[in-house]
Amino acid sequence: MDKFFKLRENNTNVRTEIIAGLTTFITMAYILIVNPLTLTAGGATGMDFNAVFVATALGAGLVTIAMGLFVNYPIALAPGMGLNAYFAAVVMSSGGHITWQIGLASVFISGIIFIILTLTKVRQILLDAVPDSLRAAITVGIGLFITIIGFKNSGLLTAFYIGKNPAAPFTALGSNDWLMQLGNFVEDKGVLLTVIGLLITSILMAMRVQAGILIGIIVTTLIGIPLGVTNLASLSNAHWIPNFSNLAIGQLDFAGALNAGLLTIVFTFTFVELFDTFGTLTGTAAKAGLLDKPDAKKKIGRAMLVDAGGVSLGALLGTSTITAFVESAAGVGQGGRTGxxxxTTGVLFILALFLAPLALLVPGQATAPALIIVGVLMMGAVRGVEWDDMVYAIPSFLTIVLMPLTYSIANGISAGIVFYVLLASANNVAGGKNKIHWLMWVLAILIIARFLFIDINA
Known part of the structure; x- marks a missing residue:
């Protein structure tokens, strides 16, 4: 173990790594139920719930294990939220013109594009192209994004609509718009459990208790039993042996994809995946201190190749885009530093095929505090932004705030890249000496084209 994963070299040990892997798995386990629910949409897409569940567990397990064995990075992968919703929306809104088999074919094609971009080292060049301040901002933005996920999944942050005509053009937030507020922890036992869990986990972290995040999740889950949030009744009807019938393995309709003219959809999948993956990989790796190592660029390249292969593998298994998960930061925060x-996380995903009822027993209110704490841990990267230089400060600020506010890692990175290119160019005209990598110009043009010609909110 020590020789293969270089544990001592990374100041860690087997116990810490296994606990970190378990923490990451528990934090990500919600995807086992949420992804099938999203992709099947109550039967509206034509996909089978059990088939998607098997594809989710098997795909996440295999690709995450590959990340550990071939890259030695503590990053887990699974079908990405957002992209799965986009996938389902495309199938449902097409009026039968686009089937789920066609959708999977488009995902597979985007994965092949990723593999080509990785082998030609275009994706790796991003490490040199993106300024240090912007990379630090990406880490902070992802931290806030993770925190928002925690608040949202637990009900600690809610939104409600109070009367404005949804068809009317958006002007400014007022008394008749969507508003956000804290959940009611007096009446809502789920919100109360989140607050209790956040307090317990915070105390454990402040006391520097090893495995504090994992202990917090387990204790919160147990407290949720008398509160009625942790549903033990689901165990009585649980199916412990996986059902491998009616799987969607290899059901890709390439001919249908070409006839449907899915270039726009393939481009959107590829574009969003590019920045989501780059942000997640670099942000999590930076938090683990992996980007400071001499072989960082080489290993990031390998990580991107595994991620790219995971996209196509997921499509072959019967699920939407498999990509790096921001929840990996929970394991890193618990001390995970190696593959x-x-x-560990990957093996647990595969075991979840047989222990699904136990894995799904942990409520979202128990994992939400872990995500919020991870946001705290990632905020430290804000020190890496050159706040005194507006050429870096403004793009970094936009990157940080737009990720949580638009609920999109890609949107935050897009804004940061465009504003950096424009501000650095303007400063150079005024006599500055900012270096703008050629790839930043290419990305800025592609980003502007995307915003002009593609409905990003579709």
Whole structure:
């Protein structure tokens, strides 16, 4: 173990790595139920719930294990939220013109594009192209994004609509718009459990208790039993043996994809995946201190290749885009520093095929505090932004705030890249000496084209 994963070299040990892997898995386990629910949409897409569940667990397990064995990074992968919703929306809104088999074919094609971009080292060049301040901002933005996920999944943050005509053009937030507020922890037992869990986990972290995040999740889950949030009744009707019938393995309709003219959809999948993956990989790796190592660029390249292969593998298995998960930061926050963390998480995903009822027993209110705490841990990267230089400060600020506010890592990175290119160019005209990598110009043009010609909110 020590020799293969270089544990001592990374100041870690087997116990820490396994605990970190378990923490990451528990934090991500919600995808096992949410992804099938999203892709099947109550039967509206034509996909089978059990088939998607098997594809989710098997795909996440295999690709995450590959990340651990071939890259030695503590990063877990699974079908990405947002992209799965986009996938389902495309199928449902097409009026039968686009089937789920066609959708999977488009995802597979985007994965092949990723593999080509990785092998030609275009994706790796991003490490040199993106300024240090912007990379630090990406880490902070992802931290806030993770925090928002925690608040949202637990009900600690809610939104309600109070009367404005949804068809009317958006002007400014007022008394008749969507508003956000804290959940009611007096009447809502789920919100109360989140607050209790956040307090317990915070105390454990402040006391520097090893495995504090994992302990917090387990204790919160147990407290949720008398509160009625942790549903033990689901165990009585649980199916412990996986059902491998009616799977969607290899059901890709390439001919249908070409006839449907899915270039726009393939481009959107590819574009969003590019920045989501780059942000997640670099943000999580930076938090683990992996980007400071001499072989960082080489290993990031390998990580991107595994991620790219995961996209196509997921499509072959019967699920939407498999990509790096921001929740990996929970394991990193627990001390995970090597691929042993990922291998542990991957094995648990595969075991979830047989232990699904137990894995799904942990409520979202128990994992939400872990995500919020991870946001705290990632905020430290804000020190890496050159706030005194507006050429870096403004793009970094937009990157940070737009990720949580638009609920999109890609949107935050897009704004940061465009504003950096424009501000650095303007400063150079005024006599500055900012270096703008050629790839930043290419990305800025592609980003502007995307915003002009593609409905990003579709």
């Amino acid at each position: 042993l963390t990922s291998v």
